[in-house]
């Protein structure tokens with residue numbers, strides 16, 4: 001089969017499009033003919049070696065996590081997924097392998113692909129939508145009527161977080177640069193904030209939840225916007241920031257770091273929101289798999305609106 005192979009860690013990444021053996025499945029796994037995949041910032045860290053401190057992956061490796069495709073074969077113990085099923089999910093980061101024609105993944109993590117979406121649209125969702133869901137509703141316990149500040153609202157995770165928060169009845173502040181302000185309004189953000197001209201803490205005050213995916217001084221300044229008892233959720237930096245944790249305690253607010261995990265039940269719930277017209281994908285650019293280098297370079301700019309996807313011929 002064709003796949004993208006990383007033979008060594010370099011920056012920019014060395015990505016070879018070559019023939020490799022098809023993966024074998026274990027008894028609790030499914031073999032998926034990948035029809036589309038998408039690129040997340042973590043793929044860029046993996047391919048350059050920047051993620052080695054926490055993932056410790058072996059070379060050569062086939063990168064890629066998000067996928068949508070058709071089940072080709074199932075292991076002997078798999079009862080709830082069958083060949084021909086259209087599915088989507090993401091391959092755990094310790095396994096990866098989605099930048100390829102075929103992928104072996106545990107059956108327990110795949111969900112039916114939302115029928116109204118194309119494979120590319122479906123592949124754009126798993127990591128970003130699950131991250132947004134787990135951050136807003138598991139970690140922060142966001143409630144209807146509460147105020148949430150979502151940083152990086154025009155990005156992959158941000159576009160999902162805004163739609164999920166609005167569907168839940170929250171009031172949303174969102175940050176982006178000038179060129180994305182009208183996009184934020186279209187997305188449903190109640191109060192867009194141009195971070196290039198306005199300090200967000202002058203606009204967003206006494207909020208219940210901040211969802212940060214920028215980090216650094218944005219993370220620290222975000223603490224000032226929270227009301228007592230509020231919650232700052234962060235997903236950047238690989239682990240919790242001790243300085244932010246200390247400052248949060250001083251201010252009487254919660255600070256939580258979230259690392260996304262695959263979850264079939266949550267993907268099924270997201271399917272219901274998609275069917276109800278409450279959640280939709282935003283695709284910035286689509287590439288062929290063999291153009292993975294260009295796709296990763298686009299994501300590495302950190303200024304993509306929505307998602308970068310790749311179709312797998």
Ligand SMILES: NC(=O)c1ccc[n+]([C@@H]2O[C@H](COP(=O)([O-])OP(=O)(O)OC[C@H]3O[C@@H](n4cnc5c(N)ncnc54)[C@H](OP(=O)(O)O)[C@@H]3O)[C@@H](O)[C@H]2O)c1
Pocket residue numbers: 040041042127128131151152153154155156157158175176177178179180195213214218234235236237258259260299302303304305306
């Ligand atoms: N912990 C986890 O489990 C987990 C899961 C998923 C993602 N993440 C991390 O979360 C981060 C975001 O992921 P993503 O997929 O959403 O990335 P992304 O799609 O590449 O984000 C791009 C967006 O970031 C915005 N942005 C850049 N600098 C900004 C700033 N200073 N303030 C506000 N917005 C800014 C850009 O808007 P403008 O062009 O308008 O600036 C752009 O729309 C990444 O670091 C990723 O690794 C972590």
